[in-house]
Amino acid sequence: MVSHLVRGNQLLRSGKLEEAVDAFRKAIALHPHFHWSYYKLGQALEKLGHMEEARVAYQKATDLNPSLDKF
Template sequence: MTWFKNKGFPTSKVEVQVKADSLSEPNIKSEQLIEKPLLITERTLKVLKNGSYKDCLKLGETLKKEGKLDEAFTALEEAIALHPNYSWSYNSLGKVLEKLGKLDKAAIAYRQAIKLKPKFPWYHYNLGQVLEKQGKLEEAKTIYRIAQELYPNLSLFQNINLTKK
């Protein structure tokens, strides 16, 4: 099972339809909950079938840069399924989820990256960015301070305004 499936998120169109069909509201159709069908190119399908976690991660990063966020999500989720203890995969997934506007899920991914590699300041910084976007400023400040403590010489971390309200 994949990481998101273990967290209870639907991971396929069929699962989304089943969840939608189980809603008590009779006027809602499952198709209304599916933003767009997941289209996977041959390239993605080939890597997902035959690739290692590194192949899936590399593909996910490439697809993210190309703006193919749904495909990137799928590739990164597979990378995590193949190697659930590799922190960078969760960080990359967090970036994709953030771009998709799924900030709660992005925060979960960043927290998992931090859990696996707590001394890497960028994971803290990325989580702080999401928390700030969510309006959780006090928690964001705490996370930013950790990033600053881990890497005090990086100018980006020095310039974080921790006095915002």
């Protein structure tokens, strides 16, 4: 079984952005303290032009893993 995060990454790479957002949100629901799901959600939202939602997702990723702020 493919995890929601892996599936979201596949969908993001394929340009299926709405589906990727859904997969990343499912990953977050299952593992709300894993920063990478929030980061990837931010990427998908940014590509959709949902800049404020993307900013919130990126901020949550950084809150969970401050080292992300160094990139």
